[in-house]
Amino acid sequence: MFSSCADPKTLEGLSWLVCYLTSGKHIDFYWSFLTVLTLLAVTAPVALTFGFGGAMAARSHVAPVRLVGKTYTAMVRGVPDIVFFLFFVIALDQGIEWMKHQVVCPDWTQPIRQGLEFRVCPEAKVPSNSSAQIWHQLYGFALAVFTFAIVFGAFAANVLYGAMNAVPRAQLETAESYGMTPRQVFRRILVPQMWVYALPGLSNLWMILIKATPLLFLLGVKDIVYWARELGSAKTQAYAYPHPDWRLWYFLFLMVCYLLMTRLSEIVLNKLAKRLNHGQATAAGEAMRRTAQ
Amino acid sequence: MTCWETIGAYAFRSLGFGEKLLPRTDFTLCQQFTLIGSGLIWNVYFGALALMLGFFLSNALALSKASHKPWARKPAEWFIFVFRGSPLFIQFFLAYSALVMLPRGGVDVLGLHLPTSWMTSAWAGALFVLFLNTSAYAAEIFYGALMSVPKGDLEAAEAYGISGWAKFRRIQWPTMLRLAWPAYTNEAIFLFHATTLVFFSGFPAFQQRGDALYYANYFADKTFNPFVPYPIVAFYFILLTGTLIGIFGLVNRRLNRHLPSNTRSKIRLRPQLIR
Amino acid sequence: MKKLLLATTLLALTGGAAAAETIRLGTEGAYPPFNFIDDQGNVAGFERELGDELCKRAGLTCEWVTNDWDSIIPNLQSGNYDVIIAGMSITDEREKVVDFSENYVPPADSAYVGLTADADVKGGVVSAQVGTIQAGYVAESGATLLEFPTPDETVAAVRNGEAVAVFADKDFLAPYVAESNGELTYVGDAIALGGGVGLAFRDSDDELREKFNAAIRAMKAEGALNPLIEKHFGPEAKKF
Numbered sequence: 001m002f003s004s005c006a007d008p009k010t011l012e013g014l015s016w017l018v019c020y021l022t023s024g025k026h027i028d029f030y031w032s033f034l035t036v037l038t039l040l041a042v043t044a045p046v047a048l049t050f051g052f053g054g055a056m057a058a059r060s061h062v063a064p065v066r067l068v069g070k071t072y073t074a075m076v077r078g079v080p081d082i083v084f085f086l087f088f089v090i091a092l093d094q095g096i097e098w099m100k101h102q103v104v105c106p107d108w109t110q111p112i113r114q115g116l117e118f119r120v121c122p123e124a125k126v127p128s129n130s131s132a133q134i135w136h137q138l139y140g141f142a143l144a145v146f147t148f149a150i151v152f153g154a155f156a157a158n159v160l161y162g163a164m165n166a167v168p169r170a171q172l173e174t175a176e177s178y179g180m181t182p183r184q185v186f187r188r189i190l191v192p193q194m195w196v197y198a199l200p201g202l203s204n205l206w207m208i209l210i211k212a213t214p215l216l217f218l219l220g221v222k223d224i225v226y227w228a229r230e231l232g233s234a235k236t237q238a239y240a241y242p243h244p245d246w247r248l249w250y251f252l253f254l255m256v257c258y259l260l261m262t263r264l265s266e267i268v269l270n271k272l273a274k275r276l277n278h279g280q281a282t283a284a285g286e287a288m289r290r291t292a293q
Numbered sequence: 294m295t296c297w298e299t300i301g302a303y304a305f306r307s308l309g310f311g312e313k314l315l316p317r318t319d320f321t322l323c324q325q326f327t328l329i330g331s332g333l334i335w336n337v338y339f340g341a342l343a344l345m346l347g348f349f350l351s352n353a354l355a356l357s358k359a360s361h362k363p364w365a366r367k368p369a370e371w372f373i374f375v376f377r378g379s380p381l382f383i384q385f386f387l388a389y390s391a392l393v394m395l396p397r398g399g400v401d402v403l404g405l406h407l408p409t410s411w412m413t414s415a416w417a418g419a420l421f422v423l424f425l426n427t428s429a430y431a432a433e434i435f436y437g438a439l440m441s442v443p444k445g446d447l448e449a450a451e452a453y454g455i456s457g458w459a460k461f462r463r464i465q466w467p468t469m470l471r472l473a474w475p476a477y478t479n480e481a482i483f484l485f486h487a488t489t490l491v492f493f494s495g496f497p498a499f500q501q502r503g504d505a506l507y508y509a510n511y512f513a514d515k516t517f518n519p520f521v522p523y524p525i526v527a528f529y530f531i532l533l534t535g536t537l538i539g540i541f542g543l544v545n546r547r548l549n550r551h552l553p554s555n556t557r558s559k560i561r562l563r564p565q566l567i568r
Numbered sequence: 569m570k571k572l573l574l575a576t577t578l579l580a581l582t583g584g585a586a587a588a589e590t591i592r593l594g595t596e597g598a599y600p601p602f603n604f605i606d607d608q609g610n611v612a613g614f615e616r617e618l619g620d621e622l623c624k625r626a627g628l629t630c631e632w633v634t635n636d637w638d639s640i641i642p643n644l645q646s647g648n649y650d651v652i653i654a655g656m657s658i659t660d661e662r663e664k665v666v667d668f669s670e671n672y673v674p675p676a677d678s679a680y681v682g683l684t685a686d687a688d689v690k691g692g693v694v695s696a697q698v699g700t701i702q703a704g705y706v707a708e709s710g711a712t713l714l715e716f717p718t719p720d721e722t723v724a725a726v727r728n729g730e731a732v733a734v735f736a737d738k739d740f741l742a743p744y745v746a747e748s749n750g751e752l753t754y755v756g757d758a759i760a761l762g763g764g765v766g767l768a769f770r771d772s773d774d775e776l777r778e779k780f781n782a783a784i785r786a787m788k789a790e791g792a793l794n795p796l797i798e799k800h801f802g803p804e805a806k807k808f
Contacts, residue, residue, distance in 0.1 A: 008607075024608035078531035080486035082493065083506065086513075087523040090639070090646050097647070116518055116665055117645045117770055122589065125647060130590040133631060207377075214382040220635065225382065230598065230605055233720035236743040238600045238800075240607040245724050248390045255379045255387065262378035314707060318661070393728040413730060497695070497725065498715045501707055510638065514699040517641045517665045 008240045020241045029227035033257075036213050036223050039145060043209065046149040048202075051156025058161050069157070076154035084151055085218045089143050093126075100124040144219040152209055159201030164190060166197040196276045203269040210261055228254050296323040307331040307502050315501055315511065322521070325512050329525050332505035333533070338416070339504075340485040343423035347484075350424070351431035355469075358436045369432070376429030381422075381487055385495025388422045389413065415496035422495070427484045431477060438473035439465070471548040478541040482534055489526075505529055590629045591776070593619050594649035597634040599719060599740060601800045602655035602765075605634070614800035615653050618672060621792070625783040638699065638717075641666060644770060651769060651780070655737070657701050657762030667771050670784050671764030672793065673739075674806040678702050680755040681741045682726060682733035687755045695722040695731035701761050702735045726752065739801045 005011070005019035020026070057069025076084070098112065101124035108121045122128070127135040167190055175189045216223035232247030277288055294302070302312040304327055316324050357369035376384070392413045411417050442465055450456070450464045489506040492498050498507055509522035516522075595603045597611055606612035611632040623630035633649045644652050644666065657676070658668045678701075680689045694711040696703040697719045706713045714731050716722045723744050725731040733755050734741070745752045769777045787793045794807045 024610075025605060028609040075531070077482075078534040079527040080489045080506075080530055082486075082489055083509075083523055083526045083530065086509075086639075087519040090519060090642055093648070094646055114772060116642075117772060118647060119770070119772060120647070129592060129650070130629075136633070211380040214380045217636070222634075229718070233598075233718065234724065234744075236600060236747055238604065238613070238743060242747070245720070245727075248387070251383055251386050251390075255383050258380060258383065259375065259378045263374075317704070393730060494717070497721075497730070498698075500712050501715070510698070513642075514638060515661065517645070517662075519639065519642050 016241075020243075023241060025227070025231060028222070029224070029231060032222055032224045032227050035141070035221065036216070039141070039148070039213065039216065039221070039223075040209060042145050043148045043152065044206065046145060047152040047156050047205075047209070050149050050153025051158075051160050054153060054157025055160035055164060058157065059164060073154045073157045073161070076151055077158065081151050081212060082215055082218065085147060085215055088147055088150075089219050092143055092147065094118050097124050097126050100126060140220045144216060144221045147219060148209070148212070152205060152212075155205050155208070156202065159198050159205060160194065162201065163194040163198035167193045199269075199273050199276055203265075203273070206265060206269070207262055210265065211258065224254060224257070296321075299323045300327050303327045304331055305334075307334050307504070307508070309500065309502055317515075320512060320516050325509075325522055325525055328508040328512070329505050329522065330529060332503055332508040333529050335415075335491070335502075335504040336485060336488040336533070339420055339423055339488040339491060340481075342420055343427050343488075344481055344484055346424045347427040347431055350428035351435055354428060354432035355435035355439055358432065359439050373429045373432050373436075376426050377433060381426055381490055382494050384422055384426060385419065385490060388418060389495055392418050413496075414499060415491055419491040419496050423484065423488065423491075426487070427480065430480050430484075434473050434476045434480060435469060437476075438469045441472055442468045467548070474541070474545050474548055478538065478545070481541060482537055485533060485537065486530070590631050591623065591651065592631050592633050592649035593623075593651050593653050594633050594635050594640060594644060595619075595652070596637045596640065596654045598637070599655050601739065601743065603653070614796065615655065617796060617800075618793075619653050621787065621796075622780055622783040625786060626779040628779070637697075641768070644768065647770075650773065650776060651767050653767050655740075655765055656768055658764055658766045659701055659762055662768065665771075666768040667773070667777055668766035668768055669777055669780050671766045672784050672787075673765040673797065674808060675760050675762060675764045676806070677738040677758035678705070678735060678761045679738040679741055679758045680733045680735050681723075681745055681752050682755045683729075683752065685753050685755055687732040689733045689735070689755050692732035693730070695725040695734045696736065697722055700736070702737070705759075705761060706735050723752075739805060742802060742804075 004015065005022070008016065008019055011019055054069050054072050057065050058073065060066045060069065097118075097120045101108065101112065101120035104123045105121035110119065112118065112120055127139050171189055171193060172185055175185045180188065213223060214225040217226040228250035229247060232245065232250035234245040235242045274288070299321070300323070303316075303324065305311055306315070306328060308331075315328070354369045354373060357365040358373065360366050360369075395412060412421075446464055446468060447460070450460045455463065489504060492503045492507040493510075501511075503511075505526050509526045512522040513519045595611055595615060597603055597605045599613075601613050603611060603613040603615045610616075611634065616632070619630060619632070635643050635649070637654070640652055640654060640656075641662070643649065652666070655673075656662070658671060662668070680687070680694070682689070688711075690710050692711060693714050694706045694709075695714045695716060696706050698715045698717055703713060703715055714725060716725060719736060719740060722731075722734045722736060723741070726734045738758050745754065767777075767780055769780075784793075788808050797805055797807055
């Protein structure tokens with residue numbers, strides 16, 4: 001980065017440290033924070049959508065749909081997320097390529113599975129072999145987002161299912177007595193009212209999502225933990241900046257970052273809870289009314 | 294080797310009994326089921342012990358967090374914040390790094406010689422981290438429940454002349470436990486899930502004795518096929534979660550036995566507080 | 569502009585052959601001096617230079633990808649990259665599921681490294697990386713095996729006293745021993761394991777494997793491989 005860093009072996013003390021902390025690898029490390037934040041920002045709404053779908057399916061009057069919804073939440077929650085991440089991404093990747101293969105190479109005669117090998121026609125590769133590295137990375141990132149969303153969607157479905165059931169029955173009956181159709185009741189009363197009941201559960205889920213990001217490296221995304229591990233491990237003279245095992249310091253730094261992130265989220269979510277509780281017929285809303293008087 | 298012989302040889306491999314060497318070639322489905330099941334013993338060990346020990350610490354923490362005295366409240370608040378606010382993954386790593394720094398030969402305290410080398414093994418070190426971690430999560434659940442004990446109940450108790458310790462023991466604490474139980478059940482489930490991280494990121498496996506995920510990893514590595522061993526782990530964990538829900542449901546029934554049946558709080562499995 | 573023109577001509581030249589497709593090389597990026605991520609964040613090391621040279625000789629456009637060691641073979645089979653070039657020893661186990669090229673490093677010596685030269689490597693605690701041939705060897709040797717997910721941690725375990733010795737590729741351990749100021753030392757004699765290090769391909773990719781095999785043979789014949797080995801592994805390393 002700096003011209004004085006051209007020959008790191010001659011540097012000492014503070015200037016060595018400055019050069020070390022601005023090496024290309026460290027810049028990658030700093031960028032990976034953005035990767036993690038992007039993942040959080042993208043995954044949260046997608047997972048919420050999955051959760052909403054799951055909760056609606058679980059409440060459905062059609063038995064098969066209800067079964068699908070309930071199985072989805074029960075299955076995914078019964079399995080540790082890490083186990084899920086270890087095989088699901090490869091399966092998902094192969095599934096996508098298999099489908100594309102069916103479309104683009106209908107007259108491919110060789111078997112797709114040869115023993116353990118999975119072989120689709122070159123045109124069906126996602127993304128194709130010759131596309132730029134950035135597409136491969138984006139594709140990997142999208143797979144990770146999707147996997148995270150499936151897992152956390154199952155948790156969100158549970159929270160939303162509970163929240164939908166928690167909306168006071170009287171409110172829905174009142175709406176019905178005004179002549180609203182079930183759809184209207186759902187859209188105008190149930191959904192707007194359920195958020196206040198869902199918020200505590202959803203805010204916990206957000207915290208969990210933040211703390212699950214170290215598992216990202218399992219999905220092939222180079223996240224902050226990957227880089228901290230890579231940068232911290234002992235470096236021999238083969239590297240420009242040899243140093244002993246510094247992983248402890250890197251992980252302490254990560255811990256502080258995570259604590260900051262969770263603290264910040266707590267503050268924001270508390271504010272949001274206050275707004276949602278405002279004027280609600282719940283204990284928290286009642287408490288707010290009292291203090292305002 | 295028939296499947297029965299395999300079970301005999303490997304069922305307790307994770308504890309060091311039976312065959313010394315893991316299968317090297319010709320992997321059968323039976324071997325995978327047996328060894329991964331054998332590893333599950335460790336998941337149950339970590340989960341059950343951490344949960345039991347954590348129950349006491351979390352109660353103490355919840356009470357100190359509810360205290361009005363800052364010297365009792367502040368440490369509890371910080372403890373809960375640090376353990377709930379950071380990934381377990383990093384906690385394991387830091388704990389292991391700290392534990393290996395202890396002097397090898399042991400420490401002498403007041404003339405007593407205390408060996409320290411056992412602290413770095415997973416059965417002790419990882420258990421310790423999981424214990425602290427689950428205590429922090431459960432403490433937050435219990436604290437929330439303690440705050441929602443109906444005011445009327447406490448006033449009624451005082452009207453009958455029950456106060457101080459008796460009030461806490463007979464009114465506050467049982468009500469807190471009853472209110473917290475559904476959320477605590479979730480915490481238990483996720484604690485068991487978290488035990489899979491022990492050998493995966495934190496602690497080294499000793500003599501190839503590991504948990505369910507460790508053996509699944511071994512098979513995935515040897516057979517180069519992740520689609521068999523990992524779903525087996527998933528299968529075992531679904532069973533384990535089911536059992537756990539059953540046991541906690543029984544306790545829940547007992548905690549709610551005095552209530553009319555329509556107001557009993559069913560265990561609604563919401564991910565309240567998990568890592 | 570001149571550069572751009574040159575680049576397009578080069579592309580057109582190589583593109584004329586069957587090399588319209590990019591070949592993706594998968595590596596671990598955590599096993600110096602074979603392969604590691606340098607301070608610029610790029611793949612570097614012996615295999616980086618070798619891989620680039622082989623691609624040039626075979627007239628292929630190559631791209632580097634890093635992947636976790638645990639899932640490096642499943643991802644090859646799933647088609648996420650076409651070649652594994654990650655210091656992978658040729659073993660019978662692996663030969664069953666992938667096809668290896670000719671070896672580009674002679675059958676390597678594995679060595680024990682400990683704090684003292686008389687460490688008990690037959691009965692004490694010995695560390696090794698999970699899933700390596702060395703881990704299998706230690707498990708059978710009678711010593712107590714202590715497994716870590718990354719190679720770096722296995723050396724750290726010896727330093728902090730968790731293990732009396734680490735068992736790994738000698739080429740990997742050599743710089744650690746050399747730079748430890750006498751703290752670390754070899755224990756006993758080196759042991760030859762595996763059939764050398766080779767590139768791994770999918771069973772069905774015979775055509776690609778032959779291209780790389782031809783390039784490796786050419787490098788061996790010209791004597792271009794030995795200087796490369798010496799540059800990265802030091803003058804004492806085994807050569808062809």
